[in-house]
Amino acid sequence: MTTTYAALLRGINVGGARKVPMAALRTLLEGLGYGDVRTHLQSGQAVFSRGHGDEEDIAGEVARAIERHFGFGVDVIVRDHAYLEAVAGACPFPAAGLEARQLHVTYFSAPVAPDRFAGIDGAAHLPEEFRLGDRALYLYAPDGLGRSRLADQLSRPRVTEGLIATTRNWNTVLKLVEMTRGATEAAG
Structure with a gap:
């Protein structure tokens, strides 16, 4: 098989x-x-x-x-x-109503404990938001990844230390499923 x-x-x-x-x-x-x-x-x-x-x-x-x-x-x-397919299906954001540049998934090499994100003030970055999934992080960045202050915080060593982390936009997420x-x- x-x-x-x-x-x-x-x-x-x-x-x-x-x-x-x-x-x-x-x-x-x-x-x-x-x-x-x-x-x-x-x-x-x-x-x-x-x-x-x-x-x-x-x-x-x-x-x-x-x-x-x-x-x-x-x-x-x-x-x-x-x-x-499970990662795409579990997206906590309304992917169908967003542009691909607004939604990203960071894939991690291993599970990530929520306490790694404890120092990030989510309210300070609104309307940008993130949610954890299964060895993945979903990021909603309405102005795109390149302008995202939250993306910068999420890629800091305290979050990614000891892990491989790589981010893909929503079009690529769906294309890989296909x-x-x-x-x-x-x-x-």
Whole structure:
């Protein structure tokens, strides 16, 4: 039985640094024995199928292969279709009524305790808001991520220390659900 996964690479192809061409990434993943490999955008999303395995082990395998091939380390989070779909379905904000630039999901490598956010005064950042989910954080930023003061607070070391955290806009969240669904149905 195969499982369909998405690999979320953190901090590649930003401002011309840490370049990972998507064609080379697809070839690299195929070389690891992954099937149905596809990528989305240049910002580091790959979808693939393989026999069911531990997401952390797969992420480590992908990260090591990228470092060997490209010569620099990249943080990688791997999640299966069921998880991605559950995160999209659990959105606490009215996603259908918002622009994709207003809604983001930060995926974490492990569960995050709410006390990490204790020092953030939510009322001081309104109308921006955030909510915790399952190894995910939902951020509503009406003026977009680039202008969000709350996003800056949420990315501070006291929140992210010891974790991999990578953020995607709502369009990408939904696209990854769609891409992994399609591959899951084809593999099933």
